[in-house]
Structures are given as C-alpha cells and as structure tokens.
Amino acid sequence: MSSLVFYLLTVAIFFCIYCIYGWGLNLQFGLTGILDFTYITFVAIGAYFAGVAALQPGNGGIGGQYILGWHLPFPIPPIIGGIAAAVLAILVGYVGLKRLRSDYLAIVTVSVGQIVWTLIGNITPLFNGWDGLAGVPQPFNSVFQLDFNHYQWVFLVICVLFAALGFLIIERLTHSPFGRVLRAIREDEDVAAALGKNVFRYKMMAFVIGSIYAGVGGALTIAYIGAFNPSGFTTMETFIIWAAMLVGGSGNNRGMILGAFLVPVLFNEGTRFLPSPPGNPLLAESIRGMAIGLLLIFAARYRPQGILPERKTVFRLDGLPQGGEAGGDRLVPQ
Amino acid sequence: MAIVSFPSSILKVTNLAKSFGGVKAINDVSFIVREGTVTGLIGPNGAGKSSVVNAISGFTRVDRGVVELAGHDITNQAPHRIAARGLIRSFQIARELQKLTVLENMMVAPFQQLGESPWRALISRRAVMREEREHLAAAVDWLQMFNLFPLRDEYAGNLSGGQKKLLELARALMAKPKVVLLDEPMAGVNPTLAKTLQGYISRLRDQGVTFLLIEHNLSVVEAICDHVVVLAEGAVLAEGQMNELRETEEVISAYLGG
Ligand SMILES: Nc1ncnc2c1ncn2[C@@H]1O[C@H](COP(=O)(O)OP(=O)(O)OP(=O)(O)O)[C@@H](O)[C@H]1O
Numbered sequence: 231m232s233s234l235v236f237y238l239l240t241v242a243i244f245f246c247i248y249c250i251y252g253w254g255l256n257l258q259f260g261l262t263g264i265l266d267f268t269y270i271t272f273v274a275i276g277a278y279f280a281g282v283a284a285l286q287p288g289n290g291g292i293g294g295q296y297i298l299g300w301h302l303p304f305p306i307p308p309i310i311g312g313i314a315a316a317v318l319a320i321l322v323g324y325v326g327l328k329r330l331r332s333d334y335l336a337i338v339t340v341s342v343g344q345i346v347w348t349l350i351g352n353i354t355p356l357f358n359g360w361d362g363l364a365g366v367p368q369p370f371n372s373v374f375q376l377d378f379n380h381y382q383w384v385f386l387v388i389c390v391l392f393a394a395l396g397f398l399i400i401e402r403l404t405h406s407p408f409g410r411v412l413r414a415i416r417e418d419e420d421v422a423a424a425l426g427k428n429v430f431r432y433k434m435m436a437f438v439i440g441s442i443y444a445g446v447g448g449a450l451t452i453a454y455i456g457a458f459n460p461s462g463f464t465t466m467e468t469f470i471i472w473a474a475m476l477v478g479g480s481g482n483n484r485g486m487i488l489g490a491f492l493v494p495v496l497f498n499e500g501t502r503f504l505p506s507p508p509g510n511p512l513l514a515e516s517i518r519g520m521a522i523g524l525l526l527i528f529a530a531r532y533r534p535q536g537i538l539p540e541r542k543t544v545f546r547l548d549g550l551p552q553g554g555e556a557g558g559d560r561l562v563p564q
Numbered sequence: 565m566a567i568v569s570f571p572s573s574i575l576k577v578t579n580l581a582k583s584f585g586g587v588k589a590i591n592d593v594s595f596i597v598r599e600g601t602v603t604g605l606i607g608p609n610g611a612g613k614s615s616v617v618n619a620i621s622g623f624t625r626v627d628r629g630v631v632e633l634a635g636h637d638i639t640n641q642a643p644h645r646i647a648a649r650g651l652i653r654s655f656q657i658a659r660e661l662q663k664l665t666v667l668e669n670m671m672v673a674p675f676q677q678l679g680e681s682p683w684r685a686l687i688s689r690r691a692v693m694r695e696e697r698e699h700l701a702a703a704v705d706w707l708q709m710f711n712l713f714p715l716r717d718e719y720a721g722n723l724s725g726g727q728k729k730l731l732e733l734a735r736a737l738m739a740k741p742k743v744v745l746l747d748e749p750m751a752g753v754n755p756t757l758a759k760t761l762q763g764y765i766s767r768l769r770d771q772g773v774t775f776l777l778i779e780h781n782l783s784v785v786e787a788i789c790d791h792v793v794v795l796a797e798g799a800v801l802a803e804g805q806m807n808e809l810r811e812t813e814e815v816i817s818a819y820l821g822g
C-alpha cells in the first residue's frame with residue numbers, strides 16, 4: 231500500500247472520530263447552549279479508560295503502570311470509555327449545571343480540565359503519568375492477523391460503523407421532543423421551567439450524552455493509535471472541535487460533518503504539508519492554530535450561524551384532525 | 565382582613581412577603597383564587613403584582629408566607645414542579661423561544677411528552693410520532709384561534725410585539741393548565757383581538773380553568789373578572805367586584821384617580 235493511501239485512510243479515520251466528537255459537543259452547545267470548554271477532557275477520560283480496559287494488567291515495568299488492565303475484547307472498551315466519560319460528566323454537571331448562569335459551567339469546565347490534566351500527568355499509577363498508555367491492542371487484529379497497512383481498512387470500517395450509529399442516534403434525539411426541550415432551554419430556561427420542564431435534568435442529560443460521544447470517540451482514538459498521553463488532550467484540541475462545530479453550523483449535525491472535514495482535516499491536517507522552515511519546528515504548529523483562528527473569524531463575520539445553520543423545523547400538517555377556526559366551537563383542543 | 569377559606573379555593577396565598585434588598589416588593593399579601601373563576605389582580609405600577617405572580621409560580625423565593633395550590637403547599641418549590649401541578653404562568657414581557665418556530669413554541673408546552681425522554685425518543689418512535697400528531701392538532705387549533713396560524717413556521721423571534729404576547733398566552737393554554745397566571749396578556753394586543761381573547765378566557769373559565777389576571781385595562785377587568793384583588797405598595801388594599809371597587813375610597817385614591 232502506498233503511503234498516500236495509508237495517509238488518506240488515517241485522515242478518513244480521524245474524520246469519522248471528529249464527527250463523533252462534534253455531534254456530542256453539538257448536542258451540548260448547539261442544541262442546549264451548554265458551554266463546555268473542556269470537551270477534550272471527556273475524550274481523554276474515554277480514551278484512558280478504554281485503554282486500560284483493553285490492556286493487559288500493568289507490570290510497572292516497560293509497559294508502565296496503570297489501573298485496571300482488564301484485557302477486554304472490542305467493543306467493550308469503547309463502552310467503558312463512554313461510561314467513564316458519562317460518570318465524569320455527572321460529577322461536573324452536579325457542580326456546574328445547578329446554577330442558572332451558563333458561564334458558571336464554563337468556568338467549572340475550564341477548572342476541571344486543568345485539574346484532570348494535572349492529576350493524570352502527575353499520578354503515575356493511574357494512567358502511567360506523562361508518558362501515558364502505549365501498546366493498546368487494536369480491535370480484532372488478533373482475529374484478522376493483518377499487517378499494519380491492511381488493518382487500516384478494518385479500522386476505517388469500524389469507525390464508519392460507529393459514526394453511522396452515532397449520527398442516527400444524534401439525529402433522532404435532535405429532531406425529537408427531547409431535542410425540542412433542549413432548544414427551548416437554550417433559548418430561555420425560565421420559559422422551559424414555566425412549562426414544567428426540569429431544566430437541570432435536561433441539561434444534565436444533554437451534558438452526559440454529549441460526553442458519552444466524547445468518551446467513545448476517545449476510545450476509538452486510543453484503539454487506533456494504540457497510545458495516549460496528556461499531550462493528546464490540550465486546550466488546543468478542544469478549540470479545534472469547537473471551531474469545527476461553529477464553522478460547520480452549530481445545531482446542525484450535517485453541518486458538523488462539514489465542519490469536521492474543514493477544520494480538523496483540511497485546516498489541521500492539510501497545513502501539515504506546508505513547507506516547514508528549517509530550524510523553526512514550532513512554526514507549522516503555530517500557523518495551523520492561526521489558520522483555524524482566521525477561519526473562525528471569517529465564519530463569525532460572514533456566516534455566524536455556520537455554513538449549514540440549524541434547520542427550521544417545519545411540521546407537516548396534512549391529515550391532521552380538522553379543528554375549528556378562530557372562535558369556533560372547539561375552544562379547548564382535545 | 566379576614567380571609568374566608570372557601571372549600572373551592574384552588575390557589576391560596578397567605579401572608580406573602582418578599583424584599584429585594586431594601587425594596588419590599590411584597591409586604592403582606594393574602595388572597596384566594598376560587599376554582600373556575602377569573603380573579604383580577606390590579607394596582608399601580610410597582611404595586612407588586614408581577615412579584616406575586618413570580619412568588620406563586622416559584623420564580624422568586626419568598627421571605628415569608630405560604631402558597632397553596634389545590635391544598636398542597638407549593639411555597640418556594642421549583643418552577644417546573646409547580647408547573648407540573650397544573651399552574652402555568654405567562655410573563656409580562658413576552659418571552660418567546662426565539663429560534664423555535666411559532667408552532668414549535670406551542671409544541672414545547674404539553675406536559676410530560678413521551679418523546680421528551682431521550683430513551684423513548686430513540687426506541688418508541690411510532691408512539692412518539694402519534695403523540696406529536698395529537699399535540700400538533702391542538703397547537704393548530706390554538707394558533708387559528710389566536711390568528712397566528714399563518715405565522716406557524718416563522719421563528720417566534722420575528723413576530724411583532726403583540727403577536728409575541730398572543731403566542732405567550734396561546735403557549736400557556738396549550739399546556740392544558742388548571743390554573744393560569746396571566747401577567748397583562750392583552751398589553752399591546754389590538755382591541756378587536758383583545759375582545760376575542762376576553763371571550764376565550766371567559767369560555768375557558770366556564771370549562772373549569774381558573775385564571776389570575778393582571779390587567780391595567782379596567783373595562784377588561786370589569787368584563788371578565790369575577791373577583792378583583794387590588795394591590796398597592798405590596799399589600800392588598802381592597803378586594804371585591806370591580807363595580808364595587810370603583811366606589812371604594814382607597815382604591816380611587818391609590819389607583820383609579822379622580
Ligand atoms: N428582581 C427584582 N429586584 C429588585 N427589585 C424588584 C425586583 N422585582 C421587582 N422589584 C421591585 O418590586 C416592586 C414591585 O414590582 P412588580 O414588578 O411586582 O410591580 P408590578 O405591580 O408588576 O408593576 P407593573 O404594573 O409596572 O408591572 C417594584 O418596586 C420593583 O422595583
């Protein structure tokens with residue numbers, strides 16, 4: 231297999247994973263208006279827990295030290311990753327979502343991100359500290375016995391399946407009465423409460439479901455790369471996912487697909503091919519950040535709703551039981 | 565002032581008090597709203613009318629006093645719990661869900677919809693769709709009554725001020741409330757439509773819905789309120805029928821003028 235095909239497969243796999251990330255964030259922010267500025271932390275928790283669920287018990291030696299080491303077969307690790315992210319979301323939600331003001335959660339998430347990052351880096355027995363996990367087994371590879379190159383195809387199929395399922399679920403939720411309540415909360419929490427909706431509970435559900443997407447995406451990431459460490463979940467990563475959502479169109483899951491293509495793939499991956507001047511290895515990285523920043527500014531200026539904005543819900547009314555006209559007999563609709 | 569507790573009182577407010585810093589928005593307010601009546605709540609600007617509505621509906625915590633709904637103590641309960649008991653309030657300044665269409669605003673209102681559970685939304689799609697059709701039919705009826713049907717697919721944020729007030733009222737009624745607290749529902753609504761709304765409120769009352777109505781237009785109050793409570797400076801000044809109150813000295817000097 232040529233290295234180009236290999237590269238394109240890698241990009242396709244990350245494209246799928248970014249879609250999954252994006253849909254989760256979109257449920258949280260695009261639909262519900264929750265400001266989660268540490269989305270990547272939930273990705274990381276999912277990745278770590280999926281990793282230690284798939285790894286052999288740690289021996290403290292070359293493989294490093296870490297908890298669990300359950301050596302569970304795929305697809306159990308991603309499930310565990312999703313659950314772990316959900317548990318963290320519940321904890322964070324209890325602290326941050328009780329208050330009415332959305333900026334309160336924003337601050338809480340930023341703090342949680344810092345705390346988790348520092349703890350995971352410094353408490354080596356958890357996930358092998360700053361070195362992180364490595365040698366996480368690839369799903370089904372022992373079954374197929376494929377070489378590394380051909381295995382790419384298998385993993386792409388796995389990712390496409392996860393993404394397809396993720397899309398189906400998120401679309402159903404978005405266009406259901408549940409999604410409608412979330413959007414009502416986004417528009418005006420008081421109105422939602424005045425209509426009997428338990429705002430805290432709904433925000434918590436959106437936060438948790440979104441975090442499950444993060445956790446599962448993280449689990450796929452570690453299953454693919456086989457390794458994960460604190461450099462994999464920096465603020466920049468959250469920024470990229472946010473940028474993808476805002477550029478693609480918050481509140482629109484298809485827009486999110488577009489955003490996942492434009493931002494992480496085209497801008498973040500594409501700029502890797504820019505010639506890097508010798509002696510300045512950090513320049514390319516900085517240019518990437520700037521390019522995404524510029525894209526965001528342009529989007530905010532010319533397309534504030536994103537390229538594919540939230541679609542208007544238009545109900546089909548044909549075949550409805552006919553009601554009275556204004557002043558008609560049926561005053562209380564039954 | 566003696567409060568006679570009618571057996572049919574559905575909403576009972578006793579010795580309510582609420583201060584904001586130094587401002588005593590509600591001083592000591594007691595009154596009852598009897599089931600199946602339209603009770604007016606009138607008084608000068610700043611009298612505390614909206615504050616009373618906020619206190620009853622759980623949007624502000626009261627410092628003192630008791631609010632009972634159908635015999636249950638609902639004092640300082642969370643707004644969504646109070647709403648769940650069948651008490652729906654509207655806001656003085658219409659609060660439409662801007663980026664939801666008019667029809668969607670209506671569709672949010674029904675209580676405990678099946679599809680509001682994410683799990684049910686995923687696995688019971690058929691049943692959810694069926695329920696949606698029922699709610700849609702009701703929503704369409706209401707919108708037709710309020711002359712909002714042609715605007716059903718418009719974002720609520722794009723409505724005119726008066727249309728937003730109408731939507732606010734229609735949405736409250738869509739929730740099939742037992743008790744409705746309306747904070748100046750006709751403010752900004754054109755006279756013809758306001759007349760029609762009065763007719764609706766009276767007819768809903770005849771069907772057993774209870775209203776507490778804040779309104780500055782006294783001819784409206786006189787036309788549809790069975791009983792009127794006059795607030796001034798956070799306290800009940802007088803209560804009775806509107807035509808009696810017009811003759812009452814305190815009410816004239818505090819509110820009516822002349
Ligand atoms: N959240 C608040 N913070 C501070 N003061 C408040 C608050 N809400 C109400 N007040 C004060 O309480 C008093 C009563 O206000 P309220 O809104 O209840 O009056 P109102 O009777 O509804 O008047 P209007 O007819 O103008 O609507 C006013 O003096 C107001 O300034």
Ligand SMILES: [Mg+2]
Nearest residue numbers: 613614615656
């Ligand atoms: Mg008021």
